[in-house]
Amino acid sequence: MATLGELAKLIRSKNAGPFNLTFDVMFDEEDTYRRVVASNVLTKEVFCRLYNLAEEKVLLVHHDAARAIKISIPRPVFSCDLEDGDCYGGQQFGPLVGLEVPDA
């Protein structure tokens, strides 16, 4: 068992414009990328449970050339509105880091 944070080259979040957030989980090795995708550890359903969102709001893409899983959501609060706490959206990926990936 390893965590997503241990297996990924990079897990990041960022604004995609002021109204959307996007999450990238990227891998160095093709095998690791395939293993994580096949494990279903990070699916729309998992993401929605973790972030308390409705599935129809979530776009999830497997980008094979980048060996990346990409997830985009509308921002719950627009960037820099009074209630927003993360202007760049750069610190929203934390809950993904500890997801446990079963051994292949």
Next chain:
Amino acid sequence: MEARVLSPCGVIGSGFPESSFERGLSMKPHVIACDGGSTDNGPAFLGAGKPNFSRSATKRDLKLMLQGRESLGVPMIVGSCGTAGGDAGLEWACDICLEIAREEGMSFRLALVRGEQEKAYLKKRFKEGRIQALDPAPPLDEEIIEKSAHIVGMMGDEPIARALDEGADVVLTGRASDTSVFACHPVRMGADRGLAWHAAKILECGAACAVHRTRPDGCFAWIRDDHFVVEPLNPQMYCTPQSVASHTLYENTDPYRITEPAGVLDTSRSAYAAESERAVRVAGSEFHTAERYSIKLEGAELVGYQSVIIGGVRDPMILKQLDSWLNGIREGFETRVQEIFPDREAPPAYQLTIRVFGRDAVMGALEPEAGRIPHEAGVLFEVTAEDQVSANTMAATLAHFALHYPIPEWGGLISTLAFPFTPAELEKGPVYRFNLNHVVYPDDPYEMFPTETMEVAN
């Protein structure tokens, strides 16, 4: 055909090594281009018309670019000047450019392509139903247009191309799509639009497409008939097919479809291969022309003026009832505010935002672990009011009120907050919000972006 493009760095003012830039010049670019803006750092820059990077850092980068342009006799383009690309930012960049020209004895034909929008024009288009909301978007009506501090339109490559067609050597633009600035000249030279726009998407972030970008640096592209090649300028950096493919993920919701004014860049069939140990070859990218040409709008409006207080809580008794304690402060303060404006009939309207660092200040509603009690917490109180004096007045009272706000467990006067500063309250100034995520359907790509050209002679 071959169009060569030099991108010195991801954003002007962020800096780049001279050695990288010289290497870029030695590869004989047809154009030197750089982006100057972003919405990433928030609405304050559009709202207040202030740039994110300093004048001196911007001048340093711009001077090297102007000298490089002059040495090769090729055009130079800087997009989204002054961060937000409003009139204030464009004038600021123009002023720096003219100062450099005077100091260095440079002469060139300078074009300024404006991106700031007239409210009357936008209201007219709104009435005609030619402004459409993207998803998600804040609500829009004529009043919202009217009360915006500034609104910019994100120009495509066409107005920039026209300035070049009319003989400009240096083009400074208001808000432009980051990619337009780089795709413009290759498209003018007859490059395939899919390849030119995909190359532009990579070039616009400088060396961000490299595997390890150790500092802000640049990138070079060769756009040819059926492929393009990208390479970082710094010999110590390198690209791989994966690092270049990954770049379409950055700051995009959909990595395969990137919307531009004239259509959509489609990278779903793009193929990435190593050209050398440092360069990557990309083929198969497509550009699909949209049925209607659209210009994205960005707007900022003033929310109010802020004064903020930062305090730490370490008392386990308060921490276990933090929400009820903070709610008590919020409610008690509502009453207390009534007493501090004796010269007014009613106290000024205000909004109090309270964030708890160490718990859910970063993620808010998205935080799965919000219920956990930390051993200490940072509390940020933000008072937002219609004017700065009112915000300061209320924050000063709030700091004292919260400092001694009781909990039932302790008898006697308590001091609840560890303040790192004195005075505890900080004047934060005006606060803005983004108020538009909309597109306009103009008659043509030019009507929103007037251009003025001048001969700079020294």
